Amino acid sequence: MIDDETVRHVARLARLRLSPDEEQVMREELSGILEHIDAIRAMDLDGVPPTTHVIALENVVRPDVPVPGLPREEALREAAHVTDEGFGVPRMD
Amino acid sequence: MSAHEPVIGVEIHVQLSTRTKMFCGCELSFGDPPNTHTCPVCLAHPGVLPVVNEEAVRRALLIGLALGCEIAPRSIFHRKNYFYPDLPKAYQISQFDIPICGRGEFRALREDGSELVVGITRAHLEEDAAKLTHAGGRRAGAAESVVDFNRGGTPLVEIVTEPDLRSPSDVALFLRQLRQTLLFLGVSDCSMEEGSMRADANVSIRPVGSQELGTKTELKNMNSFRFLERGIEAEIARQEEIVAAGGRVSQETVHYEPDTGHITSLRSKEESHDYRYFPEPDLVPIAPDPAWVEELRAGLPELPLPLRMRMVGEMGLSAEDAEVLTERPELVAYFMEAAALADPKACANWIRGELRAQLREVGVEPWQSKVTPAHVAALVGLLDAGTVTVPAAKEVLAEVIASGGDPADVVESKGLGAMDEGDLAAIVAEIIAANPDQAQQLRDGKDKVIGFFVGQAMKGTGGRADPQSVQRLVREAVRGD
Ligand SMILES: [Zn+2]
Numbered sequence: 001m002i003d004d005e006t007v008r009h010v011a012r013l014a015r016l017r018l019s020p021d022e023e024q025v026m027r028e029e030l031s032g033i034l035e036h037i038d039a040i041r042a043m044d045l046d047g048v049p050p051t052t053h054v055i056a057l058e059n060v061v062r063p064d065v066p067v068p069g070l071p072r073e074e075a076l077r078e079a080a081h082v083t084d085e086g087f088g089v090p091r092m093d
Numbered sequence: 094m095s096a097h098e099p100v101i102g103v104e105i106h107v108q109l110s111t112r113t114k115m116f117c118g119c120e121l122s123f124g125d126p127p128n129t130h131t132c133p134v135c136l137a138h139p140g141v142l143p144v145v146n147e148e149a150v151r152r153a154l155l156i157g158l159a160l161g162c163e164i165a166p167r168s169i170f171h172r173k174n175y176f177y178p179d180l181p182k183a184y185q186i187s188q189f190d191i192p193i194c195g196r197g198e199f200r201a202l203r204e205d206g207s208e209l210v211v212g213i214t215r216a217h218l219e220e221d222a223a224k225l226t227h228a229g230g231r232r233a234g235a236a237e238s239v240v241d242f243n244r245g246g247t248p249l250v251e252i253v254t255e256p257d258l259r260s261p262s263d264v265a266l267f268l269r270q271l272r273q274t275l276l277f278l279g280v281s282d283c284s285m286e287e288g289s290m291r292a293d294a295n296v297s298i299r300p301v302g303s304q305e306l307g308t309k310t311e312l313k314n315m316n317s318f319r320f321l322e323r324g325i326e327a328e329i330a331r332q333e334e335i336v337a338a339g340g341r342v343s344q345e346t347v348h349y350e351p352d353t354g355h356i357t358s359l360r361s362k363e364e365s366h367d368y369r370y371f372p373e374p375d376l377v378p379i380a381p382d383p384a385w386v387e388e389l390r391a392g393l394p395e396l397p398l399p400l401r402m403r404m405v406g407e408m409g410l411s412a413e414d415a416e417v418l419t420e421r422p423e424l425v426a427y428f429m430e431a432a433a434l435a436d437p438k439a440c441a442n443w444i445r446g447e448l449r450a451q452l453r454e455v456g457v458e459p460w461q462s463k464v465t466p467a468h469v470a471a472l473v474g475l476l477d478a479g480t481v482t483v484p485a486a487k488e489v490l491a492e493v494i495a496s497g498g499d500p501a502d503v504v505e506s507k508g509l510g511a512m513d514e515g516d517l518a519a520i521v522a523e524i525i526a527a528n529p530d531q532a533q534q535l536r537d538g539k540d541k542v543i544g545f546f547v548g549q550a551m552k553g554t555g556g557r558a559d560p561q562s563v564q565r566l567v568r569e570a571v572r573g574d
Contacts, residue, residue: 013367015176052169052372058380064111064148067118069132075242076128078138084226086127086239089178092225 001031097298097336099329100306101264102214102256105271106249107281108221108289109152114246115220116143116186116376123287127224127241135246137181142375149248150193150379151389152280153218156250157194158390159274160213167380168193170218170373178240179222187251189370192217193379199254200398201270203263206412211267212255221247250280256295256306261325265318268292273397277422285316292321296328298336307332308342312349313359324349324356331356400425408437417445423460434470436477443469447487451494463497464490471500484556485509512557514566517550520558521566524549535571543567 007027011018018026069075072085081088113120117134134141157164171189197213223245225238252271258264272283272290283290292315297307312328315321327349332342346359401415410418418428418441431440444459448469452462472489475481481489481504492503504510512520524546525532534542543564550563 009367013174013369053374053377055377057377058167060144060377061147061150062118062144064113064146065118066113066120067132069117069119069130070136072126072128072131075131075136083237084127084239086226086241087178089225089238089240091227091236092178092238 002027002034096300097333098259098301099261099325100256100297100299100309101258101261101325102254102295102309103258103264103268104254104293104295105252105268106221106291107156107252107275107283109149109248109250110279110281110289111146111148111152111248113146115146115149115218115248116246119246121247122243125243127239127243130243131245135181136242143186143373145376145379146248149218150381152248152278153193153216153250154381154386154389155278155280155393156252156275157197157216158386158393159278159396160194160197160199160216160252162194162197162213162216164381164386165191165193165195166383167191167378168217169378170376171370172373173219173368173370175368177222178238179225179245181223181242181245185220185222186373186376187219187370188217193381199267199271199274201267202398202401202412202416203266204412204416209263209266211257214253214255216250216252219249219251221245221249256297256309261322261329264294264325265322268318268321270397273419277394277396279422285318288316291316292318294321294325294328296325296332297342298329298332308344310342310344311346313346315349320349320351323351323354327354327356394422404437404441408432408441410438410441414438414441414445421458423458427460427466430466431469431473434467435473439473439477440469443473443490447490451487451491455494462494464493468493468500475500475504479559480504480510482511482557482559484551485511488556509557511559512554514562517554517558517562518566518570520550520553521546521563521570524553525567525570532571535567 004023004027007018007023007030010030011023011026076082076085076087079087111121114130114135117132119130119132119135122130134143154164156162168188168191170186172184173187173189174184176183192215194213194216196215199211199213201209201211203209221244224241224243226241227238254267258267275281275283275290281289285291294312294315295309296312297309299305299307310328310332312321312324315324328347335342348357348359349355350357397419401412401419404410404415404418405412419425424444428440428444431444448459448464452459452464472481472486472493475489476483476486480501485504488507489500489503489509492498492507493500496503498506528545528549531542531545535546546567547558547560547563550558550567551560
């Protein structure tokens with residue numbers, strides 16, 4: 001089991017405010033996920049290269065040719081708040 | 094001598110001047126109205142998939158090859174997770190433990206001719222964040238910022254050096270010459286002012302002779318080499334003061350205020366550097382075909398450092414000439430074309446001196462002007478043959494700048510040819526006769542008076558007198574020697 005402090009740390013990084021009950025649920029669920037890693041660790045993996053991708057594809061690229069994007073009104077349509085032709089956000093200093 | 098030495102490494106972000114963004118087909122733009130180059134990918138709408146821009150990979154490889162980096166046979170992208178309004182996905186697609194370009198080395202040449210060798214740790218591909226501006230700029234007191242996603246997703250190469258630099262001036266030298274190399278590769282505009290090249294410095298100090306590294310601070314985002322150099326100087330002084338007072342430098346990000354010369358700490362939250370990198374599942378590995386890499390290597394242009402060495406060693410230029418002439422690839426091409434037709438040293442002098450000085454007044458670079466490299470060579474040839482004097486050659490140049498005419502024709506049509514010896518001797522005799530006092534002074538050994546006669550002769554001939562000849566003729570006439 002991971003400890004409460006680790007749960008709180010991960011929650012802060014994810015900008016989540018958890019109640020003590022929610023922390024407990026998260027602690028159990030995260031621990032469960034990490035136990036899968038323990039199962040892999042228990043195997044003999046000498047000589048097996050680390051895997052980062054599960055599909056055997058490489059070099060999926062596109063040519064450097066512009067394609068039309070979104071008109072500004074459409075780009076801004078989903079914005080929570082529009083200011084000065086842009087996405088308005090709380091002041092960042 | 095200070096008991097401490099600085100240890101400095103730099104991280105350079107270079108915006109690639111591709112046509113489109115790193116992971117989507119939105120066109121790159123500078124100065125277009127905000128949020129006019131976006132799409133669901135660079136706005137991070139749900140369910141979209143990034144696709145790598147092949148040209149960005151090519152340019153990253155060119156940079157790696159020019160820096161002598163090992164090219165990774167297979168590199169992958171990672172997600173760097175953090176929250177900020179300029180990062181709509183809440184992660185930046187970057188590279189982590191397997192960058193496209195690994196260890197390399199960059200050699201720069203100091204003015205005294207000594208070599209500066211800087212280890213390159215890595216160079217990797219990533220995407221730029223969007224641009225954040227303060228709405229308060231226009232409305233004082235506004236509690237808002239505005240995000241423009243035109244820049245978001247621009248291809249970046251981040252170059253990281255080893256902590257091999259030992260002085261602020263070496264950092265500036267390294268960055269200037271690195272920038273030149275990148276300009277020669279044609280991969281980026283490298284404009285510090287416009288932010289297409291940005292540099293951060295990691296600065297620490299340690300007792301001289303020590304091999305350990307002290308605690309470093311990170312000096313962020315300076316927008317000119319000069320400010321970066323001064324900022325590093327100020328940060329070294331600040332750290333030395335702390336240590337002298339018995340304190341300890343703490344690891345933090347600092348900012349240099351060019352106006353006041355002060356260093357301020359950018360309070361960063363303790364957890365802000367926990368980026369939780371993990372492999373980007375939406376992108377497959379990049380494994381450049383070795384034949385392609387070799388083709389790129391073979392096609393690299395002649396880079397500034399070997400070029401400068403050749404200019405000094407084979408063409409007789411000074412180190413300073415070579416540095417100035419290799420500022421821009423266009424200038425190199427211009428000079429080389431002239432130097433193939435006339436004495437390289439004289440061409441160098443005219444191009445970096447009079448030509449650039451006159452063109453600066455009209456705001457034009459040599460390669461954009463009406464003066465062709467052949468014109469420069471012709472002018473040097475006319476001087477060499479004694480057909481024109483230096484002052485007259487400057488006038489000829491001004492006329493070529495204005496009209497684009499051939500220098501020899503300009504000499505002819507404007508009557509700027511050097512006077513022949515007989516005519517000049519007659520004028521000198523007149524000047525001596527009209528100025529007996531000065532002539533007497535010269536006879537008495539007041540050699541400085543010779544300048545007076547040269548000036549008079551220039552005035553009397555409209556600059557068509559060769560100063561050396563005037564001096565000789567005056568001396569002969571006055572002293573009989
Ligand atoms: Zn886009």
